Amino acid sequence: MDCQKTQQLFDDLTHDRLAPAIATQVRQHLADCTDCRVLEQRTGRLQRLLALKRYERPAPEYFDDFLSEFHGRVQAEARKIGWWEGVLGRVDDFLAAESMRVWRYSFTSALGVAAVVGLAWLGLRQTGDPVVAAMDQTTAANSSLAVAETTLPPPHSTPQTIDTSLPNLLSASSADYQPASVGSVVLVPAPAHTDSSTPRYVLDRLSITPASYDVPSVHF
């Protein structure tokens, strides 16, 4: 018999729960193996030390009112119990029954999965799933575009309103324009940025080039 097997049988040897043949083998091993013998002695001393805790006990009269307190607690519980607690208690008892032990874990797992799925669904509804959100945005964009197509004016309508006012003011000032000269140097403005085609923007109608566009030509 090896050390591990012997050590597992210490308790049974102490309480005389071993068959005589096995008990003899254990005793023989203890006689031969110092480590196991020391361990067995220390275990025995520890068990005797722990057994002293049996002397820790309340006074004999301590339990006199135990039963009446039990009745009081049961009645108090019966008074405060709600119907849902009764139902939960019944479910708990049903699952705690020994015949239901096999199904307990399956039921708990199914409940857990249902809870997770439910929470995930709620979470999606509140925070918005990216896919669902994208689908929602596309739908919204399509509908707003459809509205815009029916209500917006034609593309050139807005520039035309400006076209009637601002260019008149500018054309008056452009009539008085003379090329600037500094000494023998004549500053000739660059050709105006005009277009013969129908102007699209206000600036296309300017008869002068904006100052920033001027590229002075220097003649010597």
Add this chain to the structure above:
Amino acid sequence: MIATKLKEKLGLGSILPRPTSTPAPAAEREIDLRHEEDEALVRRSQKGESAAFDVLVERYKERLYATVYHMTSNHEDANDLVQETFIKAYKSLQSFRGQSSFYTWVYRIAVNRTINFVKRRKNRNQYSLDDLDSSIQSDPDLVEMQSHATPRREVGLNELQEKLNEALQKLSESHRAVVTLHDIQGMTHADIAKVVGCSEGTVRSRLFYARQQLQGLLSEYL
């Protein structure tokens, strides 16, 4: 009337205050019930005979109290937990099919409740120890320990009690449970396995490691 019926449906109706008009026959009945086996008392209780359950409470209250007390090292907590254990057992009695003994079943409730309780109050260990019975002075194991060449031969009993409780509280809940049930309560490995809900091998393994830890913690007394 309706409340009574509701309580009966919820399994709480059978422990309503008993009629006090005929106390003598009830007392005689209880004396008779005390001689009955657990199985018979359970069957009677399931049929609504609350006196039968009272006998079961009387039969196991002290043993359950001792187990819970050694796991908690607290007098008041132990009392509360044993009361809760019996209430739970009473309410769940209809689901008890008798596949294990009532004793194992009620112990399982008590140990599970106590383990959960100890886990919850992990960081607030408050000892409230029971007094040592004076008969400990003549215990042969104590006499032998005091005569043995230990480093703490002159150990005071109260100090020893505190050290033992401190050492036990340093074990994990599952290790404490098996040490309490085996080394203090004297239960067999097989019974502990049924109570704790694991194999006998696991019980032996837990006992081995718990004792190793305790030998380190209590080395000066060994």
